[in-house]
Amino acid sequence: MAGTAVTHRGAGPLPPVPTRRPTRRPTRRPARRARRGRDPRWATLAWLGPAVLLILGVVVYPVIALVRASFERYSLTGLSKGPAGTGNYQAVLGHPALGGVLTNTAVWVLTVVASTLLVGLAVAQLLSKEFAGRRLVRWALIVPWAASLVITAQLFTLLYDYYHGIVNTVLLRLGVVDTPVDFLGDDRWAMPSMILVGVFVSVPFTVYVLLAGLNSIPGEVYEAARMDGAGAWRTYRAITLPLLRPAVLVATLLNVIYVFNSFPIVYTLTNRSPGFVHDTSITFMYKLAFRSAERDVGMSAAAGVCNVLLILVVVAIYLRLVKWGEEQPS
Structure with missing residues (x-):
């Protein structure tokens, strides 16, 4: 029997045989319940939730309200008077000033962005070199970018003033002009004066984007080019510009959006x-609602929808032309 001693011939009693008791396997909780508390998707949702709500409240809802307002009629006090169908869009597209506004917008955006890239690239090249006072120049470059656009535009309004502006005072004393120039009232000078301000406030951001791109280029590449006997211009054309292409694309894309939507500068200077x-189209939309003879909120909303579609089309064409996402040269 189990647990009793067994005798054997010629030997003493054998040790007792231990009995085995059935062992119970430890119970495990269901895998689903264990994984549910550690699901990374819940943690991601908790972190992204506030940002998603902010985007819905600041971007999505205003867009929906804008589109809805573009199909309604409003009184002078802003009260809805019922649906207008596509009448607001027909009124915007048939407005007599639309052609001039679109021309001004094209000249404004293309000239400011192109000039900003050229000036920004030159300044970024300068700031990428070692020289005395470089840190001070970098700090000073932030000031036009950090200052309010309204304050900057108002400052240039004082500089351009016909009677007491510093620009006219300097030009008269140097003998460049005989009479003061109406920079903001004369049709020949209004757009160039606006473009100068647009470039002034856009250069700092562009310089820092291009400067980051220049600093990311490995020094070994330039050393290898020098060993191969490449000159300064060939090195710049074959190495610097291709490797700087991602930074140029980003700077161009963001500048197109910023300059297109630059309401404070255009409105303050042309008020x-x-x-x-x-x-331009952005101030045209505002004046339709508050400053023109129409004073039609629904018509202004329709112009706003057209502005959004226009900038989306321009950005899409630009990304198509530059082949966005294409592999960069290594």
Whole structure:
């Protein structure tokens, strides 16, 4: 029997045989319940939730409200008077000042962005070199970018003033002009004066983007080019520009969006101009609602929808032309 001693011939009693008791396997909790508390998707949702709500409240809802307002009629006090169908869009597309506004917008965006890239590239090249006072120059470059656009535009309004502006005072004393120049009232000078301000406030951001791109280029590449006998211009054309292409694309894309939507500069500088002579599409939309004879909120909303579609088309064409996402040269 189990647990009793067994005798054997010629030997003593054998040790007792231990009995085995059935062992119970430890119970495991269901895998689903164990994984549910550690599911990374819940943690991701907790972190992204506030940002998603902010985007819904600041971007999505205003877009929906804008589109809805573009199909309604409003009184002078802003009260809805019922649906308008596509009448607001027909009124915007048939507006007599639309052609001039679109021309001003194209000249404004293309000239400011192109000039900003050229000036920004030159300044970024300078700031990438070692020289005395480089840190001070970098700090000073932030000031036009950090300052309010309204304050900067108002400052240039004072500089361009016909009677007491510093620009006219300097030009008269140097003998460049005989009479003061109406920089913001004369049609020949209004757009160039606006473009100068646009470039002034856009250069700092562009310089820092291009400077980051220049600093990311390995020094070994330039050393290898020098060993191969490449000159300065060939090195710049074959190495610097291709490797700087991602930074140039980003700077161009963001500048197109910023300059297109630059309401404070255009409105502040052209506030005294009658009608829509010097306006771009962004100030045209505002004046339709608050400053023009129409004062139609629904028409202004329709112009706003057209502005959004226009900038999306421009960005899409630009990304198509530059082949966004294409592998960069290594």
